[in-house]
Amino acid sequence: MTETVLLVGGGGREHAIARAVADDCALYACASVRNPGVRRLADGFESIDETDAEAVAEYATAVDADLAVIGPESALEAGVADALDDAGVYAFGPRAAEARLETDKAYQREFMERNAIPGCPDYAVFDDTEAACEHIDAYDGDLAVKPAGLTGGKGVKVIGDQVTAEEAKAYLRDSDYDRVVLEERLVGEEFTVQAFVANGDVRTTPAVQDHKRAYEGDEGPNTGGMGSYTDTGLSLPFMAEGDYDAAVDVLEAVVDALPDYKGVLYGQFMLTDEGPKVVEFNARFGDPEAMNALPVLDTPFVDVLAAARDGEPLPELAFSGEATVCKYAVPDGYPTDPDAGAAIAVDEESAGDALLYYASVDERDGGLYTTTSRAFAVVGRGDSIAAAEAQAEDALAAAGDRVRIRHDIGTADLVQRRIDHMDELRD
Ligand code: AMP
């Protein structure tokens, strides 16, 4: 039977999801952004705000969807999975109560403590700004300052890295967050493990390293992610034996505590000299990390979705064994002062063997133009990170100078720096 799948969301992540399922299902999509890649792959598309749970559920019913995949966290927070489930359309995405694991960082740490999930840093929760500032003054060591709610990956300030203690206090006093989490600053290298979760099963995909800083050499402000890479196996070159499995143990412990969780569970880890610690959980694929994981997944993603819906064990996953390097092209000036309206000069054909994924682009007069967000990404694949990186760069040669790319992502130099950093910390 051919499944009818509704995809919610319109970014690069959702273009990757669309490509992973389009050949094996009838695909419909809805989002506020009119992603040309998603629209080309879908049999139907409707402009719907992805946080309008009732409208999404109505569209799902109208197209007779058998199941739905939800991309963005804003939709999960708005209860889109709840509305779809209640309308009789299985949503591969957690209900709002379980998505709190991502949408409320205070809840997330309290959940970890209550359930003895390994890898939880020291933390404290404050709903009073002055009390938080006093804690910063009194704490022996550096802290990460995290607004409890969603901030698109841009709300966290790390003392001793991005800001001084005085700047962190000024930041808290200037913004009026209701609740903040102050936690021990973790030092090491970050990596992500994304898992498909349903019916108590956890099926993990290769570890990914994202690059959050806007500029080469990890300088500049934090972004939603400038690009990311995976290696040929499940682990990354700077990880030691056992680190990947330790991360999987964390995800499994979360699902043991939340047996009804369904959808993608994304663990963001800091690999410290004591092993992986949890930076955060997300309740969905990462963007860009979905663009690394899905192109090397040989198991049809639709089979995972159907098993999840049918209450069956999830299939064991098979991967192609290729390394991947994903690089985002963003408008010049992103994220602080983005230059919208630049023509996009790379398309699926000119990308050659690399994969092209659209994110936020404006389609008019037969052309595509940048907006104020990340515009498009290319993904190179190969039998090494270096080969994948070269393929991505070939595709980006025509990108022009009105978009900015972190050309250092996936290069031998940067990967070596990660390895050296971990060697130093472990000594
Ligand atoms: P989050 O929104 O929780 O993913 O945080 C964004 C970024 O802030 C992370 O990717 C880390 O680079 C950094 N970060 C968050 N928490 C910590 C921490 N406890 N120690 C060091 N860096 C952190």
Ligand code: GLY
């Ligand atoms: N790339 C980080 C995220 O999607 O949260």
